[in-house]
Amino acid sequence: MRVGVPAPSVRVRLAQVALGAALSVDGVAGAGQGNRFAAAVVVDGVPLAGVSVIALPHGIYELGLALIARPVALHALADRVRERVTVAAGVADLGERLGPINIVFEDIADPAMVQVA
Amino acid sequence: MAEQSSATEQQQEPERTVPGRQVARRGGGGSAADLLRSDRGTTSLGNAVVTKVAAIAAREIGGVHDLGGGVARAVGGVTGRVGRGTEATRGVSVEVGSKQAAVDLSLVVEYGVSIPEVTEAVRDNVIKRIEGITGLEVTEVNISVNDLYFPGDDTGESRVE
Numbered sequence: 001m002r003v004g005v006p007a008p009s010v011r012v013r014l015a016q017v018a019l020g021a022a023l024s025v026d027g028v029a030g031a032g033q034g035n036r037f038a039a040a041v042v043v044d045g046v047p048l049a050g051v052s053v054i055a056l057p058h059g060i061y062e063l064g065l066a067l068i069a070r071p072v073a074l075h076a077l078a079d080r081v082r083e084r085v086t087v088a089a090g091v092a093d094l095g096e097r098l099g100p101i102n103i104v105f106e107d108i109a110d111p112a113m114v115q116v117a
Numbered sequence: 118m119a120e121q122s123s124a125t126e127q128q129q130e131p132e133r134t135v136p137g138r139q140v141a142r143r144g145g146g147g148s149a150a151d152l153l154r155s156d157r158g159t160t161s162l163g164n165a166v167v168t169k170v171a172a173i174a175a176r177e178i179g180g181v182h183d184l185g186g187g188v189a190r191a192v193g194g195v196t197g198r199v200g201r202g203t204e205a206t207r208g209v210s211v212e213v214g215s216k217q218a219a220v221d222l223s224l225v226v227e228y229g230v231s232i233p234e235v236t237e238a239v240r241d242n243v244i245k246r247i248e249g250i251t252g253l254e255v256t257e258v259n260i261s262v263n264d265l266y267f268p269g270d271d272t273g274e275s276r277v278e
Contacts, residue, residue, distance in 0.1 A: 032163075063158070071246070072250065073249060073250055074160070074162065074252065075160060100158035101157060101158040102160075103160050104163065105160075105163060106163040106166070107165045108165070108250075
């Protein structure tokens with residue numbers, strides 16, 4: 001009998017897909033701490049920083065993303081993040097499970113720091 | 118020049134009142150301002166966002182040597198050396214509401230520049246950057262010039278043997 005690692009739950013997959021998609025958006029400098037979130041997503045004992053996934057009725061999940069942005073227009077950036085996450089969730093066959101996407105911009109990446117990095 | 122705010126605390130209404138304008142406060146310490154709600158979710162900003170944007174905008178203006186002043190710079194230098202520093206946002210305090218923000222800045226200005234011109238340029242740039250990046254209306258930018266910077270201040274050379 002083959003004993004394998006259990007497949008990640010929808011909640012964990014959604015968190016990973018959403019975080020990856022959000023961090024790939026131009027204007028997003030990194031993930032925040034997500035301290036405002038009521039719940040953390042823990043993978044293999046390690047909390048995923050900057051993302052929260054909370055179950056809603058009917059199998060839908062509400063997503064929270066805590067991000068550090070570059071100094072760009074943040075409303076437009078939030079829209080781009082939502083679009084990218086929505087597309088990524090669709091590709092991962094999780095589109096039907098995706099509910100509201102709440103975005104918290106926790107901090108701005110200092111341009112001087114970004115240049116040094 | 119520094120504008121003197123006649124802000125008064127209202128006990129009933131949790132709002133900051135300034136001449137002709139109000140900054141609606143968030144409850145519970147106001148760590149972030151909910152800006153936009155829609156079916157697709159909310160967008161919120163942490164106070165650090167507005168603070169950092171204000172600091173960056175102020176430093177963009179020629180004639181501004183540093184932020185903070187006196188004790189703040191000395192303490193900031195120590196905290197910067199011992200670890201998590203607040204170097205980037207030293208000398209900046211903000212009050213962020215759901216739609217508006219108010220900013221207080223302390224500056225160190227280079228000796229020889231026109232302080233009124235520099236502070237006006239700082240004020241304009243801070244307003245432009247915060248409104249452009251965050252969408253918040255900036256109700257006031259209060260600036261205090263706490264120190265002047267002379268070339269050579271950093272060398273630490275003594276004038277006498």
